[in-house]
Structure formats: C-alpha cells, structure tokens
Amino acid sequence: MHHEEPFTNRNVSESSAYYYVDIETYPTTGWDKFKQVVKRTFNGELFVGLWVVMREMIKFDIHTVQYPLEKLPIGPRYRAVHKLLRLWESGYERCIGCGLCEKICISDCIRMDTRIDENSRKEVTEYSINLGRCIFCGYCAEVCPELAIVHGGRYENGSEQRAHFVIKDDMLTPLDLLKAGEQAEYPGFGAIIPGSDASVKKTPLAY
Amino acid sequence: MINFTINGQPVIANKGETILQAARKAGFYIPTMCYLEKTTPCASCRLCVVETDKTDGLILSCQTPPTEGLGVTINSERLEQERTNIMRLYDVNHPLECGVCDKSGACDLQNKTLEFGISSQHFSAKDQHRTIEHWGLINYDPSLCILCEKCVHVCNEIIGDDAITLQFGGYKSSVIPKNSDALDCTFCGECIAVCPVGALVSSDFQYSANAWELTQIPATCAHCSAGCSLTYEVRHTSNSIGAKAKIYRVTNDFEHTTLCGAGRFGFDFAVEGTKEESEFAKAIAALSNASAIRFSSFITNEEAMILQGLKEKLGLKLYNEEARAYQSFMSAYASISGKTGFGGSLDAVRQSDGIIVLGGRFTSDNPAVRYAMTTAARHRGAKVVYMHPIEDELLQNVVTQFVKYEVGTEEGVVAMLAKTLLAGADLSDEVAAFFEALDEGYLCAECNVGDEEFARIAKSFGRAKSKTLVIGSDVLNHKRSANIARLCAMVEAYTEFSVVVVPSNVNTIGVSLICDLDVDNGGENVVGYNASGDYTMGSIGNVNLPLPSLNQQEGTFVSINHQVLPTNVAVSYDGYTLNDLASALGLKSDNTIDYTHKLPLSKGFSAVAFDNLGNFFTPLGEDERGYRLESIDVEASGTLEEIEDLPEFNGSVVYHCNPVNQFNGYTARTSQLEKEAMLRGSAQFAAAAKIADGDKIRVEFPHSTQERIFKLDSSLKGTIALVPAYDVGFGGLNEHYRFEKVKIMRMGSES
Numbered sequence: 017m018h019h020e021e022p023f024t025n026r027n028v029s030e031s032s033a034y035y036y037v038d039i040e041t042y043p044t045t046g047w048d049k050f051k052q053v054v055k056r057t058f059n060g061e062l063f064v065g066l067w068v069v070m071r072e073m074i075k076f077d078i079h080t081v082q083y084p085l086e087k088l089p090i091g092p093r094y095r096a097v098h099k100l101l102r103l104w105e106s107g108y109e110r111c112i113g114c115g116l117c118e119k120i121c122i123s124d125c126i127r128m129d130t131r132i133d134e135n136s137r138k139e140v141t142e143y144s145i146n147l148g149r150c151i152f153c154g155y156c157a158e159v160c161p162e163l164a165i166v167h168g169g170r171y172e173n174g175s176e177q178r179a180h181f182v183i184k185d186d187m188l189t190p191l192d193l194l195k196a197g198e199q200a201e202y203p204g205f206g207a208i209i210p211g212s213d214a215s216v217k218k219t220p221l222a223y
Numbered sequence: 224m225i226n227f228t229i230n231g232q233p234v235i236a237n238k239g240e241t242i243l244q245a246a247r248k249a250g251f252y253i254p255t256m257c258y259l260e261k262t263t264p265c266a267s268c269r270l271c272v273v274e275t276d277k278t279d280g281l282i283l284s285c286q287t288p289p290t291e292g293l294g295v296t297i298n299s300e301r302l303e304q305e306r307t308n309i310m311r312l313y314d315v316n317h318p319l320e321c322g323v324c325d326k327s328g329a330c331d332l333q334n335k336t337l338e339f340g341i342s343s344q345h346f347s348a349k350d351q352h353r354t355i356e357h358w359g360l361i362n363y364d365p366s367l368c369i370l371c372e373k374c375v376h377v378c379n380e381i382i383g384d385d386a387i388t389l390q391f392g393g394y395k396s397s398v399i400p401k402n403s404d405a406l407d408c409t410f411c412g413e414c415i416a417v418c419p420v421g422a423l424v425s426s427d428f429q430y431s432a433n434a435w436e437l438t439q440i441p442a443t444c445a446h447c448s449a450g451c452s453l454t455y456e457v458r459h460t461s462n463s464i465g466a467k468a469k470i471y472r473v474t475n476d477f478e479h480t481t482l483c484g485a486g487r488f489g490f491d492f493a494v495e496g497t498k499e500e501s502e503f504a505k506a507i508a509a510l511s512n513a514s515a516i517r518f519s520s521f522i523t524n525e526e527a528m529i530l531q532g533l534k535e536k537l538g539l540k541l542y543n544e545e546a547r548a549y550q551s552f553m554s555a556y557a558s559i560s561g562k563t564g565f566g567g568s569l570d571a572v573r574q575s576d577g578i579i580v581l582g583g584r585f586t587s588d589n590p591a592v593r594y595a596m597t598t599a600a601r602h603r604g605a606k607v608v609y610m611h612p613i614e615d616e617l618l619q620n621v622v623t624q625f626v627k628y629e630v631g632t633e634e635g636v637v638a639m640l641a642k643t644l645l646a647g648a649d650l651s652d653e654v655a656a657f658f659e660a661l662d663e664g665y666l667c668a669e670c671n672v673g674d675e676e677f678a679r680i681a682k683s684f685g686r687a688k689s690k691t692l693v694i695g696s697d698v699l700n701h702k703r704s705a706n707i708a709r710l711c712a713m714v715e716a717y718t719e720f721s722v723v724v725v726p727s728n729v730n731t732i733g734v735s736l737i738c739d740l741d742v743d744n745g746g747e748n749v750v751g752y753n754a755s756g757d758y759t760m761g762s763i764g765n766v767n768l769p770l771p772s773l774n775q776q777e778g779t780f781v782s783i784n785h786q787v788l789p790t791n792v793a794v795s796y797d798g799y800t801l802n803d804l805a806s807a808l809g810l811k812s813d814n815t816i817d818y819t820h821k822l823p824l825s826k827g828f829s830a831v832a833f834d835n836l837g838n839f840f841t842p843l844g845e846d847e848r849g850y851r852l853e854s855i856d857v858e859a860s861g862t863l864e865e866i867e868d869l870p871e872f873n874g875s876v877v878y879h880c881n882p883v884n885q886f887n888g889y890t891a892r893t894s895q896l897e898k899e900a901m902l903r904g905s906a907q908f909a910a911a912a913k914i915a916d917g918d919k920i921r922v923e924f925p926h927s928t929q930e931r932i933f934k935l936d937s938s939l940k941g942t943i944a945l946v947p948a949y950d951v952g953f954g955g956l957n958e959h960y961r962f963e964k965v966k967i968m969r970m971g972s973e974s
Contacts, residue, residue, distance in 0.1 A: 114322030115433040127462050130430050136355060138323040138430040142462045161322055183462075220347035 084172075093204040095152045096171035098145055100187040101164055101201075102194050109188065110164035113138040117156035117165055125149040126156060143184040147173050158206035166202030227293040234289075242284035242295055243271055248843060253297050254306060254338070256313070256331060257371035258285050259417060260478045260844055262380045263602065265372040270306050270335070273297050281305060310339040316350050318366050324421040327433040331419035332369060348394050358406035360426055360488055360895055361415060365397040368422035374398060374414035381481050383597030383621050384408040398422075409617065409883045410897075411590070412487040416477040427488070427895050428472040432458050437471055441838040443780055443790040443848075444486040445521065445773035446886045448726040449569065449591030450782025452480050452838065452848055455490060455774060455793035469493075470774070470793050479840040483590035484884040489896045492889040494762045496769040496798020503799055506768040507807050509750050509758035515540035517743065518752040519953050520728035521763070521887060523778025524787070524828075525818040526801050527730070527737040530752070532810045534739065542743035542754075543734060545727055545957040548699040550735035552724065555705035558861025559712035562854045563827060564732075567691050567721035568784040569595045576603045577687030579640070579680070579720075581610040582633055583695015586617040587883045588956070589725050589783070592693060597621050606683045610636060610672075611695075612962070613878060613945075616938040624679060628670045630872040630943065630962045634703040634710075635666040638866050641710045643677040644684070644692075648717040657863045669869040690720045696727040700960045706864045713863070726783060727957040728887070729773070733781035736826040736852075752801070753888075754953050760804075763888030763953050771796035772889060777816050777833065785852040787828065789836040827852035872964055875912050877902065877922065877946040879961045885949040901934040904944030909935055911942060912967045922946065923966040926959065930970065 043049045072078075081088055090096075101110050113130040125146040133139035157166050165187075173180070189199045201207065225236045229251050236245035241264070246253050256268035264285040272281040276294035281302070289295065296302070314336055321333060353365040372389060375398065379385045386408035388401040400406040415423045437456035444451040454474045460466045470490045475482040510516075516530055516539055534541050557563055572578060572595035585592040599605035600621045609618055610626040628636045642658045650658070667674055684690060692714055698707045715722040726732050734740075752770070753761035762772035775796040779787050802815040812818065819836070822828035829850050837847035884896050891898060902922060904912070914920055916935035921928060929951065939945070948956045 112322050113430070115327070115436065116322070119433070119435060127459070129461060130432070132430040144462045181462075217343060219344045222347040222349040 090169055090171070092202075094169060094171070095154045095157075095167040095204065096169050097147065097167070097173055097182060098156070098187055099166050099168040099189065099202075100143070100184065101166060101199055102189050102191070104194070104199070107191055107194055109140065110162045111140050111143070112162055112164070113140045114161065116159045116161065120155045120159045122153060122155060123149045123151050140184065143187070144181045145187075146181050147175075148178060148180060154205050157202065157204060160206055163202070163207065166206075167204060168200075168202075225289050225291055227289040227291065227295060229295045229297055231294070236289050240288065242273060242282075242287055242289050245289060246284065246295075246297060251297055253284055254335060255285060256335060256369070256419060257373060259373050259376060261481070261598075262373070262376040265376050267370065267372045268309065270309055272302060272305055274299060274302060307339045307341070310335055310341050311345050313369055314341050315344060315346050315348050316366075317369075323430065324367070325424045325429055326421040327435065329434045330421065351395055353397070357426065358400070360410050360412065360484070361406065362424050362426045362429060363398060364422050364424075367420050368397060369420055370396050370398075371419055373417040373419065374423055377413045377417050377477075377481075378408070380601040381594055381598055382409070382411050382413055383593060383600075383617070384411070385620055387414065409586070409590075410484040410488065411482065412484055413477065413481060416475055416482070416487070425472060425488070432456075432471045438468075439474075440791050440793045442774065442793060443782075443788040443838075444482070445729050445780075445790065446483075446485045446489065446890055447589050447591070448729055448731055448783045449589055450729070450780050450784070450786065450788045451482050451486055451591060452476060452788075452840070453482055453486050455791075457793055468794065476840050479844040479846075481591070481594050483594075485590075485886055485890050485896060489884065489890045489893040490774065490793075491893050491895075492762075492772055493775050493794040494769050494772050494796070496771065496796055498798055502768055503803070503807070506758070506760060506799075506804055509748075509767075510804060510808060511537070512748050513537070513539055513750040513758070514746050514748045515542050515741065515743075516750045516752055517542035517754040517756050518734075519543065519754045519763075519887075519955060520546050520726075520731045520734045521753050521773060521889070522730060522734065522801075523773070523776060523780060523790070523815070524730065524733040524737060524822055525778040525815045526776075527734045528818045528822060529801055529805045529810065529812075529815070531738045533805055533808065536808065536810055540741040540746075541738050542749070543738065543740050544743050545699075545955055546731050546734040546738070547740040547742070548704065548957060549724075549726055549731050550740060552699050552704050552708045553735065555708035555861060556712045556724070557857045557859075559709045559859055560716050561856055561859035563736075563857060564785050564852065564854055565722045565724050566715055566854075567693075567723035569723070570784065571689070571721045572596060572691045572693060572723060573598045574603070575599045575687075575689045575691040576605045577684045577690040578605055578693065579608045579610065579684075579691070580693040581637070581640070581695060582697035583693075583725055584611065584613070584615055584878075584880050585693070585695065585725070586615055587881050587885070588696060588727070590883070591783070592723070592725060593618070593621075596693075606687060608680055608683075610640070611697075612941070613943050614940055617883070624676075624683070626672055626676050626680075627941075628672050629869075630876055631701075631870040631960075632666075632670040633698050633701050634707055634866055635670045635869045636672060637698070637707050637710045639663070639666050639670065639672065639677055640680070641713050643681045644714050644718050644720065646681065650717060654713065654717075654863065661866065666866065666869070669871075688719075690718070692720045692722045694722065694724045696725055696957050697961050699724075699727065700957055702870070702960070703867055706866070709861050709863050712861075716859075723783065728955075730780045732783070732785070733779070733787075736781065736828075737823060754955075760801075769798055770801055771798070776800070779819060779822075779833070779836070779849065781852065785827075785854075786846075786849050787822075787836070787852060788849040789833060789838050791838075825855070827855050829853070872962060875908075875944070875965050875967050876942065876962055877944045877965050879948045879956050879959075879963070880945045881947050881949045881956065885947065887949050887955075888953055891950045898950070899934075900931070900947045900950040902931045902944050902946050903934045903936040903939060905939040905941060906935060906937075907940070908942050908944045909933065912944075914967060914969055919970040921968045921970055923968070924963055927951075 043052050118126045129142040130138050234245050234249045253271050255271045257265040266286050271284045273284045274296040356363040378387050387398050390399045437458050440455040444453050455470045456472050457468050458471050460469050473487050473490045606623045607621050608624045609622040612630045714720050749756040751759040753763045759766040760768035761770050774793045777791050779789050816833035819833035820830045836849045839847050914933050918933045920933050921930050
C-alpha cells in the first residue's frame with residue numbers, strides 16, 4: 017500500500033498558526049518622530065534586559081560551553097581533519113598509494129607522490145591535503161580500499177595562513193600511539209559494515 | 224572484394240582482410256585480448272570467436288578471411304558463454320593488486336572482466352611461485368602476465384630483436400628471454416607498450432604515477448629522422464610549491480606505430496632557462512656582429528625559417544654541413560629524377576618484398592628503417608640485401624644477402640648495382656652507353672664485390688613486385704656523393720624501385736628545404752646554434768645562451784616520409800627562444816609557430832596553420848599527422864659522370880656510428896639510456912692496432928683527437944672499428960665521410 021507521510025502546510029494562510037505581527041505605522045512628520053524617540057528613551061526597556069541578565073547571573077545556572085577549556089563530544093562519524101591509519105599487527109602504513117583519493121577529491125586538494133621502494137612495493141613519499149580547499153565531504157575516506165585515510169575528530173583548523181596543509185606526518189598515527197592501542201577506527205562512510213564477514217564469499221583455491 | 228554478412232547485415236571485405244578487420248571497419252564490435260593490428264594474429268586469446276553458417280564449430284575471426292556469401296554471427300548466447308568462460312579463466316588467481324598496478328585502470332583485462340561481469344572466481348588452480356624479473360629498463364611480473372603473446376610477436380615481427388619467447392608449461396608458462404638468462408635486446412620497450420596488463424613495465428616509471436594523473440602531450444620524436452609519433456606524459460613532480468612538472472614516460476599508439484628505445488626511454492633532455500636581460504643583450508650583440516650562424520639540424524622548420532630570415536635580414540651566412548650534404552645530394556638526385564624528393568617512404572619499405580639497403584648502419588642510425596625492414600621480411604617474406612663494409616649482427620635474422628664492399632668504394636658499388644638493376648630497362652642511348660662503358664673488372668675488384676653477388680641480386684629481385692632501395696647516410700658526405708645521387712636516381716627513374724634516402728638528423732630534410740646553406744669555411748664571429756661557434760646558444764652542451772630543447776618547443780619537423788609533423792611543448796621553458804632573438808633583431812613575430820603557415824610553398828609545404836595540424840591515428844590506423852610535402856617537378860637535366868678511381872682506405876679505419884638508442888647530445892644526457900661511449904672493434908682490429916680490451920687509447924682523426932676506452936666486441940668482424948659520435952661536441956654523425964683513417968695510440972705508451 018502506498019504510504020505517504022502527511023506534509024505540514026507551512027504556507028501562511030487563514031488556517032495556519034502563523035499571523036501577521038501588528039506593526040505600528042512609522043512616524044512621518046518630524047514631530048511624530050521626536051515623540052517616538054522620547055518615548056523609547058524614557059520607557060526603561062533597557063532595565064528590563066539588564067534585570068534578566070542580573071537574575072540569571074545570581075541563579076548560577078549557566079549553559080555556556082566553556083570552549084576551548086570545555087568541548088562538546090562529537091559524533092563518531094563526524095568528518096573533521098583526516099588521519100592516515102596503520103595496520104594493527106605490523107605497524108606498516110595502510111596506504112598502498114593507489115591514488116583513488118587523489119582522483120575522487122572534488123575540491124582537488126589531495127596530492128601524493130609515490131615511488132618503488134627497496135622491497136619492490138609502492139611507497140607513498142609525499143601526501144598532503146590542502147585544508148584551505150577541503151570541503152570535508154568524506155569521499156576520500158569512502159573510496160579508500162584499505163581504510164587507510166579516514167576522518168578524525170580534530171575540527172579546529174584555524175591558521176594564520178589562508179590555506180594550510182596537512183602532510184603525511186601530521187596525519188599518520190604515531191607508532192607509540194598505535195602500540196598503546198590508541199588508533200581509532202572510523203565508522204563513517206567507507207568503513208566495514210558490522211557483520212560483513214558473513215557476506216564474504218570465499219575464492220576456490222587449490223593447494 | 225568479398226561480400227558477406229555479419230549478423231545479417233551486408234559487409235564488404237577487401238582481399239586479404241580477415242573477418243575481424245572487415246567487422247571493425249564496418250563498425251561491429253568483436254572483443255579481443257591478444258589482437259594487434261600490426262602483427263600477424265597471435266590467436267592465443269580466442270575471444271574473437273564467431274559462428275558462421277558454413278562451419279559447425281566456432282572460428283577465430285582474427286585469422287580467418289571471409290568467403291563470398293558467408294553468414295557470420297558475432298554475438299549469440301553460445302559465443303557469449305564461450306567468451307565469458309575465457310574471461311573467467313584469465314581471471315583465475317590474477318593478483319588483486321589493481322590498486323598499485325602500473326596499468327592503473329588502463330588495463331585490457333580489467334575492462335574485459337567488467338564487460339563480461341566476472342565478479343568472482345569460478346575455477347581454481349594451484350598458484351605458482353613466480354618471481355618478478357628485472358631486465359634492466361624492463362621489469363616482468365609473471366603473475367600478472369596473461370600470456371597473450373603480443374610482446375613476443377612485436378619483438379619478433381616488427382622489431383626483429385627476437386629476444387623474448389614463451390616458455391610453455393601449462394599454468395606455469397611465462398615469457399622468458401630467448402636463448403639467454405638475462406634479456407639481451409636493443410631495449411625498444413615495445414613489449415611494454417603492447418602489454419595489455421601490468422606484466423611488462425618500465426622499471427623507471429614503475430609505481431611513480433597513475434595513468435590518469437598524467438597529461439598526455441602528442442608530439443614527434445626528436446631523435447632521428449623517422450619522426451615517430453609519441454606521447455609525452457607529464458605530471459607535477461612534488462607537493463612542494465614551485466616544483467616543476469616533468470615527463471614521466473613516453474607512450475605510443477602501439478596499434479599503428481612503433482617506437483625505439485631512444486624515443487621511449489630518452490625523454491628527459493629538457494633544459495632550464497631564465498630570462499636574464501644582460502645575457503639576451505649579449506646574444507643580440509653577438510648576432511648583430513656575426514658573419515655566420517652555424518647550426519645543426521636539431522631544430523624545427525619554424526626555427527629554420529627564422530634563421531633563413533636572419534640570413535636575409537642581417538646578410539649572414541648559414542653553416543650546416545650535414546644538411547648541406549643532404550641538400551646537394553638531393554639536388555643531384557633531382558637533376559635525374561625530375562622530382563624534389565625521393566619517391567619512397569617507410570611505408571613503402573614495409574610493403575616491399577624486395578629491399579636493398581646500402582651505406583648505413585640502420586639499427587643505430589634510424590631504427591624505424593630497421594623495423595620497416597623487419598616487418599617486410601616477416602610479413603611479406605621480403606628479400607633483404609644489405610650492402611655495407613661492416614656486417615650488422617642485429618640484422619642477421621632479416622638480411623638474406625650481405626654484400627660487403629670496401630670502404631670508400633660506394634660510387635663503384637652503386638654504379639654496379641644500378642647497372643644490375645637497370646638491365647633490360649628502356650634507357651636513353653647516352654645512359655646505356657655510360658653503363659656499357661663501365662669497367663666492371665676494375666670496379667668489382669676495387670669494391671671487392673664479385674659479379675656473382677650482383678647476379679644473385681638480379682636473380683632474387685627478378686620476381687619481386689614492390690621493391691625499395693634504401694640509401695644510408697654514408698654516401699651523403701662521400702666525395703662523389705653527387706654522382707652516387709644521380710646513379711640512385713637512375714634506379715628510381717627507370718625501374719620499379721622506390722628509393723629512400725635516409726636523412727641523418729631529425730630535421731635534415733626540413734633544413735635542407737628551407738635554408739640556403741653556405742659552405743662552412745670557418746671565419747670570425749660565428750654564432751653557433753647547437754653547434755660550435757664563437758658565441759654559442761642552444762640546448763646542447765655548455766652554451767652562452769640556453770634556448771629550449773626540442774621537447775620544450777612547438778613546431779614542425781619534416782620526416783623521412785616527407786611528412787610535416789607537429790611537435791608540442793612537454794616541459795615548460797622560462798628563458799628566451801630563438802624567436803625572441805629574431806624579434807629583437809627586427810624579424811617580428813609573436814610566436815615561433817606563426818611561421819608554420821608561411822613555410823615555403825615553392826618547396827612543397829602547404830599553408831596550414833600549426834593549430835590545424837593533426838597528430839594522431841584514427842582507430843582504423845589512418846595517419847592524421849600533419850601533412851605530406853608536395854613533390855615539385857624540376858628540370859631533369861643531370862647527366863652521369865665518369866666513375867672516378869676508387870679510393871683505398873688502409874691502416875686503422877674507424878666508422879662513425881652510435882650505439883643503438885644513442886643519437887645526439889639529447890640522448891647522451893638522458894638518464895635511462897645506456898651510455899657506453901667506447902671505441903668498439905673486433906679482435907682483428909685490436910691485433911692490427913696493437914691494443915687490448917679495456918685499453919685507454921687516443922684516436923687521432925684528420926680533424927680532431929679523441930680519448931676513448933677500447934672495447935673488444937665479439938659480435939664485430941673485420942678491420943673497421945666503430946666510434947660513437949653522440950657524446951662528442953654536438954653529436955653530428957655526418958659532418959665528414961663516416962669512415963675515417965685514424966692513428967690509434969695507447970695512452971701512457973708514448974711516454
């Protein structure tokens with residue numbers, strides 16, 4: 017059966033809860049304008065506001081987050097400054113240098129350089145993201161076949177420079193943090209869906 | 224013409240065409256994995272199977288020509304099933320490393336796997352231990368190899384190295400070097416180009432960039448006169464600000480063109496330049512005071528035009544001995560043939576069933592000629608006669624008759640050859656009398672070529688239908704080059720032979736057409752452009768004013784095929800150009816390429832603007848590169864001269880000849896090409912000159928002296944040694960006659 021959620025009509029009409037605010041007509045003559053100024057000046061509305069502030073201050077019930085001393089928790093799938101992760105067991109970089117993040121980046125802010133290393137593996141020598149251009153869309157993390165580039169929770173990227181870069185060393189999990197088990201997996205787009213082991217089909221192999 | 228149908232639709236095939244070729248021409252799609260237009264069908268992939276109404280089984284469309292009235296079905300459920308199963312087999316245990324593979328998506332296997340929707344492995348096979356082979360410039364990963372045999376076919380049929388072969392062993396099969404442990408070849412890299420997967424890769428390029436990151440710049444190779452089409456692939460070098468782009472690799476349209484190793488691996492010859500006004504002023508002053516400009520043919524037609532303009536404007540002389548030799552050779556040639564250029568081309572060589580090659584070492588002078596010869600020999604069973612004082616081991620699989628003549632006797636050899644080939648032709652009385660009067664006994668004795676050799680040539684070319692005579696650059700600087708030219712022109716004028724005269728440098732023909740060249744007699748205040756001089760400029764060697772090298776310029780070259788070919792800027796250049804200098808001297812033009820449509824019509828050029836020149840091949844292989852020079856009729860008033868006494872070259876004789884893949888100052892400074900600049904000679908030569916392998920020697924030429932290491936080369940025979948020219952000065956191979964008598968001294972022995 018076709019089901020459709022009833023859509024609230026938000027247009028201003030007779031039947032809706034909206035109403036026109038009763039606005040006084042603007043003074044036109046000079047005398048009327050003078051009268052309005054005098055009325056507003058001596059009305060004491062200022063003290064109404066001051067009283068509200070005073071009353072709330074004495075109550076000591078303040079909801080302001082004391083940023084930067086205090087930070088609100090953010091969602092695990094929040095997309096802030098990128099991280100490059102390492103393999104848990106070996107500590108090697110997960111990035112294989114396939115270049116898909118560089119290709120998919122719609123603001124063209126990822127750039128990498130690779131070479132063949134001594135073990136005939138592809139090694140990423142340079143990796144940078146221009147955070148001045150990044151729109152934090154998350155495509156790089158989504159496309160990454162190795163779950164190597166992910167978004168982290170560091171959303172503070174104020175800088176003295178108009179565009180600042182993050183380079184590989186800034187993003188890569190330091191080895192001591194990895195050993196301490198502090199590397200966090202990213203559950204956002206591109207991550208493995210819980211229970212995906214069950215859907216893996218084994219390749220027939222002969223030994 | 225054969226009429227048949229594909230899927231019920233009428234298709235016409237030419238004689239000799241296969242079903243696949245006819246289908247492709249008519250716009251039908253038949254998938255293939257191993258098919259290469261330029262080789263014989265490998266017939267290894269079996270994807271191109273089709274059904275016909277006259278056979279029960281499936282047939283391979285790549286190697287079967289259609290018969291009249293045949294009904295061909297190219298897609299049916301049965302064929303689909305067959306092809307899908309083939310793709311499933313290809314994908315068994317294929318490493319899932321597409322993320323790092325150098326093909327980076329430009330992969331035939333990946334395309335076909337997706338096309339046939341192979342998403343999982345259906346079959347299993349015991350995986351083999353396969354190790355990656357490192358063959359110098361080429362790396363081979365057997366686990367990625369799909370054994371399509373394309374590499375083996377090009378190496379054997381087009382290049383002629385015959386260096387790789389397939390080791391059969393079922394699932395263990397792989398490509399191996401033929402008859403040797405390590406790959407021993409001329410490193411043309413054509414196997415890399417044709418590899419449909421990432422099995423054969425350039426070791427320099429490997430893992431350095433993804434295909435999609437590279438900007439492709441279609442250009443023309445700047446190393447030899449073949450003017451091969453190539454694509455420079457360019458990308459940024461680093462993330463750091465100010466890092467300049469560079470060429471990462473060179474690719475070619477391998478279905479229709481072939482590239483040698485110098486073109487493919489010798490691409491990093493760009494120079495750096497800055498705009499320094501003081502230097503510019505010095506260059507202007509030098510040019511204003513100059514009596515002449517000496518230049519080499521490593522320039523574009525547009526630059527040649529500028530030089531010619533400067534000559535007219537400033538009253539300079541233009542020196543280019545190498546191009547002048549070609550110019551005078553061709554004018555003597557034209558005085559007999561009545562046309563400005565020779566009639567042959569590389570295509571003509573490729574289509575020949577009889578080829579005579581004389582006076583050049585083409586494996587190193589012009590590899591495209593060699594590849595054309597190999598193609599003709601393999602595909603048409605062409606008879607190839609190679610006439611030269613030195614045998615070339617690389618041509619041994621192609622050459623059917625090697626004729627060795629004595630150094631310096633080219634005039635006699637060509638006269639005898641012309642007499643042989645012109646036998647029975649309808650000659651004028653005067654010409655007939657000339658050949659009648661030839662002193663055969665003397666000529667044969669001095670050339671050291673027997674009558675029977677010429678008789679054998681006459682016999683084997685009697686039945687040939689399309690014949691080509693290829694003249695190398697040895698004769699261009701011969702003392703009697705004009706008469707040799709006239710004799711060669713006789714062959715073209717009176718026989719079915721088409722003649723190709725191989726120019727020595729990339730734009731020798733262009734320069735010889737555009738510039739009025741003067742005899743180089745030295746003099747004061749000579750400005751050298753990529754050549755020696757009192758003030759030097761250019762992109763080779765240590766020069767006063769750097770100018771962009773040929774991969775940093777746009778312009779055109781004239782190739783051996785008389786084609787005007789465009790080339791483009793692959794690497795940017797920040798300094799001055801020749802056009803800036805000429806503009807400052809009053810020869811005003813905004814860009815160098817503004818001269819392209821002003822190239823002299825009287826020499827056969829067309830008034831086509833640079834931006835309107837194509838530089839590609841159509842999918843069916845039609846050449847859309849530049850345009851062809853028009854042949855201009857000239858007065859044929861030349862007459863043959865009496866053959867002079869043939870010179871003798873005794874003592875130590877060396878031949879100016881570069882190693883394979885080395886041509887000039889550009890290739891000399893590339894990082895990948897081998898730079899073995901030694902004097903190479905046989906054991907016989909070593910004994911005569913009293914030197915041994917590895918000796919440091921001094922070679923005294925008539926005009927100069929060089930110090931070199933001697934290398935004993937077991938592949939060489941005879942008493943002539945090979946001396947490279949690419950690393951000396953500006954790398955001109957053809958400034959003098961290529962054979963020279965020298966004095967050789969062992970260093971340290973004279974004291």
